[in-house]
Amino acid sequence: MDSNTTTPLSPKWQFRFNFFEQHGAPNTPTFKAAYKELPFGQKLKVNFNFFALFFSWIYLLILGMWRKALTILGMTIVLMVLASFMPAVVARGVWIGWSLLIAMTANYSYYQEKVKGNVSWNPFQGMRW
Structure with a gap:
């Protein structure tokens, strides 16, 4: 673990971080x-x-991932504008998705920031696609 982790992690986060450490990013064959x-x-x-x-x-902001939080906030605002022009059923589906x-991306993003020191603005880095 990185030395900038000041508070001890809960067993749940330790399990997640150990899994990512052993098997890599979600887009790797080893992880899959x-x-x-x-x-x-x-x-x-x-x-x-x-x-x-x-x-x-x-939640991302609370975890200290302010760059990713701002990216998600910006994308959410864009989606809000786009959803206002969609039928309600479609907009609901967009929000659920x-x-x-x-x-699905928060855990690996937190791992990258806390363990790997990757403080990028991309909240979807290393994901399956």
Whole structure:
């Protein structure tokens, strides 16, 4: 772990960070193979963050990832403008998808920032696509 981690991590974050450390980024074959072997609950632990699902950029800001939080906030504002021109059903689907995307990227982004020292503005770096 990086020396700039001032507070001890919870067991949940330690599990996530250890998994990323051992198997790499979510877009690597090693990660994908190891991820398939995990039970459902541990898959959720590694690849999904419920706080990020509901609080998006605010949660990233609380974690200290202000660059990524500002990027998500900017993209959310753009989506808000675009969604105002869409039918309500489509806009709801866009918001659900956007929230799920943030929830699926938060854990690896936090790992990159805390362990690897990568403080980029890209919240989707190293993801599956």
